[in-house]
Amino acid sequence: MLAPSPSRRILAIWLCRLALDRWRLGEGLAAGEGADAQPLALIAETAHGPRIAAANAAGRAAGAQGGMMLADARTLCPELAVAASDPAGDLAFLEHLAGWALRWGPWSALDPPDGLLVDVTGVAHLFGGEEALLADARAAFARRRFAVRMAIAPTAGAAWALAHHGPDGAILRSGDDPAQRLAGLPVAALRLDEDVLTVLRRLGLKRLGDLDAVAREALVRRFRNRRSASANPLLRMDQLLGRVPEPLLPVLVTHAPLVQRRLMEPIRHRALLEQVVADLAGDMERVLEGAGQGARRLELGLWKVDGEVVVRRVEMAAPSREAAHLAGLFARRLEDVDAGFGIEMVRLRSPWCEPLALAQGDIEHAAQERGTSLAACVDRLTVRLGHDAVRRPILFASHIPERAQRWQGPLEPEKTSQGTFDFHCRPLKMLDKPEQISVIYETPDGLPKRFRWRGETHDVLRSEGPERIAPEWWRERGAVRLRDYYRIEDAMGRRYWIYRSGVVGDGRGGVPAWFLQGLFG
Amino acid sequence: MTLPMTLSLPMDSVSAAVRLADAQGLQWQPGQVGEATAHGEIFASGDEGAGAALALALALDRQRAVRAGPSADPLADTPDERMWLWVQDARAIQRSGRPYRAGLPEGLRHRLIHVAVKTAQDALFALEEGLRCRDLAFVIGEITGNPRALDMTASRRLGLAAERHGVPLWLVRLDARRDLSSARMRWEVASAPSPAPGWNAQAPGTQSWQAELFRARRHPPGQWILREDGRLVAEKVGAAAELQRRREGGAKPRPG
Numbered sequence: 001m002l003a004p005s006p007s008r009r010i011l012a013i014w015l016c017r018l019a020l021d022r023w024r025l026g027e028g029l030a031a032g033e034g035a036d037a038q039p040l041a042l043i044a045e046t047a048h049g050p051r052i053a054a055a056n057a058a059g060r061a062a063g064a065q066g067g068m069m070l071a072d073a074r075t076l077c078p079e080l081a082v083a084a085s086d087p088a089g090d091l092a093f094l095e096h097l098a099g100w101a102l103r104w105g106p107w108s109a110l111d112p113p114d115g116l117l118v119d120v121t122g123v124a125h126l127f128g129g130e131e132a133l134l135a136d137a138r139a140a141f142a143r144r145r146f147a148v149r150m151a152i153a154p155t156a157g158a159a160w161a162l163a164h165h166g167p168d169g170a171i172l173r174s175g176d177d178p179a180q181r182l183a184g185l186p187v188a189a190l191r192l193d194e195d196v197l198t199v200l201r202r203l204g205l206k207r208l209g210d211l212d213a214v215a216r217e218a219l220v221r222r223f224r225n226r227r228s229a230s231a232n233p234l235l236r237m238d239q240l241l242g243r244v245p246e247p248l249l250p251v252l253v254t255h256a257p258l259v260q261r262r263l264m265e266p267i268r269h270r271a272l273l274e275q276v277v278a279d280l281a282g283d284m285e286r287v288l289e290g291a292g293q294g295a296r297r298l299e300l301g302l303w304k305v306d307g308e309v310v311v312r313r314v315e316m317a318a319p320s321r322e323a324a325h326l327a328g329l330f331a332r333r334l335e336d337v338d339a340g341f342g343i344e345m346v347r348l349r350s351p352w353c354e355p356l357a358l359a360q361g362d363i364e365h366a367a368q369e370r371g372t373s374l375a376a377c378v379d380r381l382t383v384r385l386g387h388d389a390v391r392r393p394i395l396f397a398s399h400i401p402e403r404a405q406r407w408q409g410p411l412e413p414e415k416t417s418q419g420t421f422d423f424h425c426r427p428l429k430m431l432d433k434p435e436q437i438s439v440i441y442e443t444p445d446g447l448p449k450r451f452r453w454r455g456e457t458h459d460v461l462r463s464e465g466p467e468r469i470a471p472e473w474w475r476e477r478g479a480v481r482l483r484d485y486y487r488i489e490d491a492m493g494r495r496y497w498i499y500r501s502g503v504v505g506d507g508r509g510g511v512p513a514w515f516l517q518g519l520f521g
Numbered sequence: 522m523t524l525p526m527t528l529s530l531p532m533d534s535v536s537a538a539v540r541l542a543d544a545q546g547l548q549w550q551p552g553q554v555g556e557a558t559a560h561g562e563i564f565a566s567g568d569e570g571a572g573a574a575l576a577l578a579l580a581l582d583r584q585r586a587v588r589a590g591p592s593a594d595p596l597a598d599t600p601d602e603r604m605w606l607w608v609q610d611a612r613a614i615q616r617s618g619r620p621y622r623a624g625l626p627e628g629l630r631h632r633l634i635h636v637a638v639k640t641a642q643d644a645l646f647a648l649e650e651g652l653r654c655r656d657l658a659f660v661i662g663e664i665t666g667n668p669r670a671l672d673m674t675a676s677r678r679l680g681l682a683a684e685r686h687g688v689p690l691w692l693v694r695l696d697a698r699r700d701l702s703s704a705r706m707r708w709e710v711a712s713a714p715s716p717a718p719g720w721n722a723q724a725p726g727t728q729s730w731q732a733e734l735f736r737a738r739r740h741p742p743g744q745w746i747l748r749e750d751g752r753l754v755a756e757k758v759g760a761a762a763e764l765q766r767r768r769e770g771g772a773k774p775r776p777g
Contacts (some may be wrong), residue, residue: 376653429618464724489725493712521574
């Protein structure tokens with residue numbers, strides 16, 4: 001038999017009373033307190049009337065079960081109280097919880113309606129072993145008042161089966177034989193549809209061990225036209241044993257360098273947090289240096305005591321692993337973090353790395369003394385001002401002046417092109433939007449004599465033009481008018497670039513308007 | 522005491538001081554390198570492009586002077602390909618527009634990094650970060666008006682950073698009044714009528730500016746017509762008028 005990959009460890013978490021726990025939290029009750037002491041059921045409206053989604057302990061004792069019609073339950077227990085269930089809210093909450101569960105591993109997934117899967121491969125030693133990891137998770141969920149059952153196994157299927165039907169807190173070691181350990185579990189542990197379970201029950205196959213007892217060919221034949229995994233017990237069994245990968249849960253083995261600090265005391269102050277981030281940056285520098293890599297993107301996760309997770313991401317223009325630089329990038333992003341009741345864990349992760357060779361250590365000391373590199377300078381600017389603020393102009397093949405220039409990131413290489421337009425004379429600066437001016441000129445297309453701009457009259461002493469730029473018919477609508485550009489100088493020596501939009505009688509509008517678009521030096 | 526006397530120097534003594542400075546070669550002239558040119562301030566109107574254009578011309582002038590100067594590396598034959606930074610605040614962009622690549626001086630076009638910021642604080646931050654980066658050739662800033670953040674302290678910080686890292690800064694102050702500043706050279710500039718080009722006397726010619734150096738540490742103040750024509754050309758304003766006044770001053774007995 002093919003052994004499951006020993007490298008993978010999956011933690012399955014089953015929030016067995018998720019709906020009720022959420023309802024209780026919403027009401028602000030502890031378990032068995034107030035309204036929870038009486039029989040109560042959460043109901044969902046169906047076409048055949050209200051059906052029970054979940055019942056509390058007193059309700060279950062009185063006979064109410066999940067899936068029962070409310071009318072049937074009322075005959076058993078007339079005093080049964082009801083509240084509306086909230087499946088959409090449960091799912092949204094589960095999604096939120098999946099982010100929170102990342103504290104135990106770098107990757108987690110939803111297992112609707114009420115479960116989570118966390119990849120804890122190679123993480124357990126941070127907690128002191130898998131038992132300690134489970135204890136930590138149990139304590140964390142107990143603090144949030146959620147009933148959970150958990151298991152760790154080499155595959156998601158086995159972990160799920162153990163969490164739902166095995167002993168609580170079961171750990172299937174990679175050395176164990178899963179077929180033997182799981183033989184006693186009911187077939188429901190295979191995550192099968194209800195009708196398939198009925199078929200298996202009628203066949204007398206009640207436990208996973210029974211499936212092995214039957215010849216495989218017979219089962220293959222029985223379920224030959226069942227393609228979906230949830231309808232085919234053999235496929236599920238193979239997934240559970242790790243013989244086939246489970247495409248629904250693609251457990252990504254990430255090699256993202258990761259460092260974290262679990263804090264003895266929750267911290268609430270900025271200075272302490274910065275110290276922790278600086279320490280993490282130092283750790284990250286060592287990890288990256290060992291791998292010969294530099295980080296392009298960093299994620300800083302802050303786990304707060306109240307269950308919130310704050311994530312801050314920064315990207316760098318060039319790979320870097322300089323601890324002071326990394327910490328400095330985050331320093332500005334920590335300003336708006338609300339620590340609330342405190343931050344109990346901080347993790348720094350680098351999901352995007354690029355090779356960065358070891359360089360000779362510099363002999364000068366402080367960055368203040370030696371200045372920064374261009375990449376570091378651009379990083380500092382973009383982190384504070386945003387990506388759109390720091391750009392460089394590049395050429396674009398167009399004759400329309402505002403279209404002939406585009407903007408891109410400052411360190412991205414310029415695209416090569418076969419040739420560039422050799423413009424005659426272009427202004428030093430262009431207004432974002434050409435400003436309309438009133439001009440005295442010889443109609444229809446004479447030189448401008450005088451114009452008024454921003455409340456001031458300019459006498460045109462010298463002018464050159466027109467430089468006629470036709471509209472780009474392959475890009476613009478038919479009504480766009482041509483432009484006649486004039487380079488002019490007024491009596492004070494101020495030089496501008498103005499244009500007349502259209503000519504009289506071009507059939508694309510009335511009297512041509514004039515615009516001032518550029519300023520010469 | 523001499524101090525009150527120097528404060529109340531008659532106009533004629535000022536021109537005498539100017540003449541003395543002239544004789545000693547202290548007058549400003551293009552093609553100067555050194556710390557004094559590392560931090561300049563240029564006052565200009567936001568309705569014309571003269572401020573930024575003069576900043577670029579001075580930057581180019583300094584670059585040429587460094588290359589021709591005694592401290593230049595004789596083996597360095599490759600052109601300077603370092604990037605340069607142009608920081609503009611939102612109001613400067615709105616009033617006088619963004620840099621246009623095809624209109625920039627030939628050697629600087631492909632090396633521009635443009636930073637658009639909203640407030641003067643952000644502009645000062647960007648300028649200082651730029652000055653601390655030795656991979657930049659020079660830094661140009663455009664700040665409109667007299668924001669509170671740009672006080673003597675901020676100006677001194679910029680000046681120190683520029684001198685320490687050898688990255689020169691020209692700060693263009695659009696529509697601003699002359700406030701306190703630690704800049705080594707402070708200019709006031711406006712466009713000047715250009716000389717008529719030979720091939721078309723009706724067309725605007727080489728860009729010219731009327732520039733007044735009103736405060737400098739090493740040089741006496743003065744006015745020039747500056748022109749960027751492959752190199753920075755400076756013509757002393759009123760050279761003829763000065764000569765005239767000297768003659769008259771020599772003829773008449775001095776008052777006081």
